[in-house]
Amino acid sequence: MAAGCCRLLSLLLLLCEICFSLPVERHENLREDKCGYQSCHATKASMLNVHLVPHTHDDVGWLKTVDQYFYGDRNDIQHAGVQYILDSVVEELQKNPDRRFIYVETAFFYRWWRRQSSDMQRTVKQLVNQGRLEFVNGGWCMSDEATTHYSAVVDQMTMGLRFLNQTFGPCGRPRVAWHIDPFGHAREHASMFAQMGYDGFFFGRVDYQDRSRRMRAKEQELLWRASDSISPPLADLFTGILPNGYNPPEGFCWDQSCDDPPIKDDPDLEDYNVNDVVERFLNIAKSQSLVYKSNHIIMTMGSDFQYENANLWYKNLDKLIRYVNARQSNGSRVNVLYSTPSCYLQELHRANLSWALKTDDFFPYADDAHDFWTGYFSSRPALKRYERLSNSNLQTCNQLEVLGGQASTSGPFGQGDSLTLRRAMAVAQHHDAVSGTEKQHVANDYARRLANGWQRCQVVVSNSLAALSGSTAERVYCNSLNISVCPITESSKKFSVNVFNPLARPVSWPVRLPVNGTTYVVADANGKAVDCEVIPISGTTRDVRRNRGFAVNELLFRVRAPPLGFSTYSVSLLQDGPPLASTGYHVPKSIWNKYLRVTFDPTTGLLSGLDNLETKQSIGLTQNFYWYNASDGNNSNSNQPSGAYIFRPNSSTPFVISKTAKTETIQTSVMQEVRQWFAPWASQVVRLHTDSRVLELEWTVGPIPIDDDLGKEVITRLDTDIKSSGIFFTDSNGREVLQRKKDFRPTWNLKQSEPIAGNYYPINSRAFIKDDKDQLTVVTDRSQGGGSIQNGSLEIMLHRRLLYDDVRGVAEPLNETSDVFPEGLVVRGRLLLSLDHPASAADTHRPLAEEAVLQPLLTFTEGHLHPNTRLEFSGLQAALPPAVHLLTLSQWDDKSVLLRLEHQFQSWESKANSQPVTADLQKLFSTLEVTGVSELNLSANQWKEEMKRFDWRPQAVEKQMKKSLEDPSMWEVTLRPMEIRTFLLRANLR
Incomplete structure (x- = not known):
């Protein structure tokens, strides 16, 4: 018993030590001050309480870059200077303790905070501790909800909330998510x-249309059940639709x-207007109260980049509150107060009402009959791909920083x-x-x-790779392999390829390297020869890369990398000679491997069918490229044109680029691959790898012609x-899948x-159509828009080039060019197709989408590696089960190390993988x-057990709680379908 007690005491001490590693600022005067819900002004139960919320909406780049917005530069584009907003607001808050202000974008606040004196920082901390300055949302930015993963x-x-936690402690933790400007809202965001x-x-x-119905039914405030797999109320979120957008x-x-x-409140002046202002305000408050459910309403008092001169706002708001509330002595039942979204939310919670339940999402968004904001799902496809690739690079960088230890940040x-x-x-x-809705010079800045x-x-x-492999040889990165550009492989006779796999399971990955030789030998980490081939580079690739490379061939082979680790392959030029690949210009009847067969129409050269040879499934499948004539x-x-935000085709029937x-x-x-050319600006490669269960479609589109003065949406x-x-079905931000139905919305007619x-x-990573027998899934390599306009059909928008602005503020047509492509941007991407039975399709498309998001990183080393170089490594003792993803x-x-593990299957998706899984x-x-x-909450700014x-x-729905599955020990953690668990680990390098 004594030994057990000592062990328990040691464990408790260790946990306490870890707890202190979550940085929380401690304030001496915290007991005296009141922040959060305790700082809210009193309301009056028998009156209509109007919560005035002073705020500013500060875009982290839009018409100007992040830097330009912060400093107030380029005011010829837009008058906006965030540093002056924060200066002015802090000054005005000190003048009246009743005043309130909320701030959202931590990227800007962090920048401003670093430049303040210690006296100013103490002043701001006091304002935060007293609830007079409150942070809402608190992320580095206010993210898009359609095109983000x-x-x-x-x-x-996590980045934004961690800064607030470190700087202000519990009083800096936001209680409310605040997405006042994104153009439609994803269910997965609410779940997160x-x-x-x-x-x-x-x-x-x-x-x-949705707002109109909700106003009539008083359902602009609701309970969003944001997961069909996570037990309520863990993914339930109260959601409010603001009355004036955010104005x-x-x-x-x-x-x-x-x-x-x-x-103007001087009665001696001829233009005294207090009575007029009060009457107008009371009428607005009464009208607003008729479309909301409680005796509390909210009014956003601010807008884009406002409060640069906060004195103007606060002087008038002080007067408004004083004169409207003075009417109470004459029988008015309206009470106005300075407030915040969390204070308003607290009053709605106290009301103890029942709320309408929502289980779908808020896409697509339209602000009028012909104004659907669905174009930005696909706008700037090159930037969308670069962002997705950068996310993969970042996760790899984070992982190797941990695995390599201190040597990773300061090494050879x-x-x-x-x-x-x-x-x-975070800014992206x-x-x-x-989203692709910024000006071109701002998009360039993001990139x-x-x-x-x-x-x-x-x-x-x-x-890190040097520390793990023992080799300090210089590593080369080839960031343009998608267009066959890599100087080291083009010119070297001997080089090594290190393949790092960021996934927690082994992967097999096809590699294509630009080379100028015709016969090579490739060996794996064990010295075993790997099957490889050399083929000629296509004319399309030569056209796209222009003068950025000089290889005439591509070397093809398949690599295998261990979970969270690397494997090294050596490549040697043997001799020059004729390429081994057979090339033909005829239309093949089919291409196949042991898993799939792809058939072609011999007359048109187009796809005509897809067979899964394992499951004995066959579907007719034709695929082609079209363009919508932009309005x-x-x-x-x-008079609404298509633009960066809005998709408005001039006809419901798209134009085919070519019928053959x-x-x-x-x-x-x-x-095996079939290269298809549809036009000088549209081509494709239909590719089938020997050991692959998926079909690859590599498309290249651009420069989109505009000689006819018509914008095109391809x-x-x-x-x-x-x-x-x-x-048809689409994913929500890369996680749960939602059902879509043509000309239908689940919550209104x-x-x-x-x-x-x-x-x-929005299609963030995958979409599919199915019937009782077959499911065709398409995995994308970036966020794109798409739909199923006809039965059995799935269309995905690849590229847009438009000649008119859609009058939503960006004031610039979406007509992308670059230094390399001054005549119009060329974009290349991949779609991966799989054919499965609906009951087992998720077992294929979940890991496939995971690989598309977190793809292996290739690095290259010239010449021979040192004999003692470690050629293979895994950071895991064993691969994680298929249902578990190392997020x-x-x-x-x-x-300390931050670890997130997630169950990546929904509860209904897979007989094999939709079960709870335990990891040690x-x-x-x-x-x-x-x-x-x-254990922490998802954003790592609060201990899990303290999250209340x-x-x-x-309304009319009983709360259903599934029986909790207890973890067997502090080390063994159980993941249920769609659950993400976040841990802070005390860890030492072995």
Whole structure:
């Protein structure tokens, strides 16, 4: 018994030590001050309480770059200077303790905070401790919800919330998620916010038909059940739709950018207007109260980049509160107060009402009959791909920083860091960044930040691989392999390829390297020869790369990498000679391997069928490229043109680029491909690897011609004989799958006015159609928009080039060019197709999508490696089960590591993989000795056991709680379907 007590005491001491590693600022005067819900002003139960919320919405890049917005540069584009907003607000808050202000974008606040004196920082901390300055949302930015991947969203939220936690302690922790500007809202975002501990979620934009119905039914405030797999209420989130988007009521904007008259309260003046202002305000408050459920309403008093001169706002708001409340002595039942979203939320919770329940999402979003904001799902496809690739690079960088230890940031290749790329990726999640809705010079700035971050991470990767392999040979990175550019492989006769796999399971991956020789030998880490072939580079690839490379051939072979580890392959030039690949310009009847057969129409050269030879499934499948004629606004129904945000085709029938394709066939022992040319600006490679269960379609589109002065929106369409009944499925931010139905919305009777754009949805990583027998899944390599306009059909938008602005603020047509492509941007991407039985399809497309998001990283070393070089390594003791994904492995501080494990299957998806899974954290890593563990919420800013959220009552639905599965010990953790668990590990390098 004594030994057991000592062991328990040691464990408790260890856990306490870990707890202190979560940085929380301690404030001496915290007991005297009141923040959060305790700081809210009193309300009056018998009155209509109007919560005025002073706020500013500060885009982390849009019309100007992040730097330009912060400093107030380039005001010829837009007058906005965030540093002056924060200066002015802090000054005005000190003048009146009743005043309140909320701030959202930590990227800007962090920058401002670093430049303040210690006296100013103490002042701001006091304002925060007293609840007068409150942070809401708290992420590095306010992320987009359609085109972001959940892993990047979690990272950017963690970064912002960690800074607030370190700087302000518990009073800096936001209680409310605040997405007032994103253009539609994803269910997965609500699920993540719930798991991050937020009590509520407010946003401004909702479809005009949806809002109209909700206003009539008083359902603008609701309970969002954001997962069909996570037990309620763990993914339930109270959600409120704000009354004026995020602007003030009409006539009550008192910013220096506004034209509304101030409150003139000197009765001796001829233009005294207090009575008029009060009457107008009371009428607005009464009207608003009629479409909300409780005796509390909220008004957002601010807008884009407002409060640069906060005195204007606060002087008038002080007067408004005083004069409206003075009417109470004459019988008025309206009470106005300074408030915050969390204070408003608290009053709704106290009301103990039941709320409408929602289980779908808020896509697509339209603000009028012909104005669907579905174009940005595909806008700037090159930036969307670069962001996705940068996320993969960042996760690899984070992992190797942990596995390599201290040598990873300061090693033989110099000083490196992961922070630069973390911040760049965090900024890229902004709803005018990866969304593609920014000006061109801002898009260039986002890309530049990502490139700078990746350069810093390359040093970390090189140092870490040097420490793990024992080789300090210089490593080369080839960032343009998709267009066959890599100087070291083009010119070297002997080189090595290191393949690092960021997934927690082994992967097999096809490699294509540009070379100029014709016969090579490839050996794996054990010296065993690997089957390889050399084929000629296509004419399309030569055209795309232009003068950025000189290889005439490509070397093909397949690599295998262990979980969370690397394997090294040596490549040697044997001799020159004729290429071994057979090339033909005829249309093949079919290409096949032991898993799939792909058939072609001999007349058109197009795909005609797909067979799964394992399951004996066959479907008719045709695929081609089309373009929608973008509206220029000269239309009898509406003057709305297509633009960066809005997709509005001028016709419901797309134009086919070509009814036939010129073809070239390549057949080798490792790969077969059919190269198709549809036009000088549209081509494709249909590719089937020998050991692959999926079909690859590599498309190249651009420069999109605009000689006819018409914008074009280019799609690929897959037409099958699957009886899909107007239904298809898309993922939500890369996680849970949602059902979509043509011309249908689950929560209201849709009046469809745009048969194409109104049926487009965001596809973040995959989409599929199915019937009782067959399921065709398409995995994308970036976020794109798509729909199922006809039964058995799935179309995906690949590229857009538009000649008109859509009048949503960006004031610039989406007409992308670059230094390399001044005549118009060329974009290349991949779609992966799988054919399965519906009951088992998730077992294929879940890991396939995972590989598309976190792909292996290749590094190259010239010449012979040192004989003592370690050629293979795994950071895990064993691969994780198929249902478990290693979401996060990153350095938290000098002694701690942040770990996230997730169950990546929904509860209904897979007979084999939709069951709870248990993992042992002590037996997880091969190079880390885990000596302690404590669990956090999803955003890693609160201990899991301390996370307490408001409980809400849905209308006419009983709360259903599944029986909890207890973890057997502190080391063994159980993951249920769709569950993400976050841990802070005390870990030492072995």
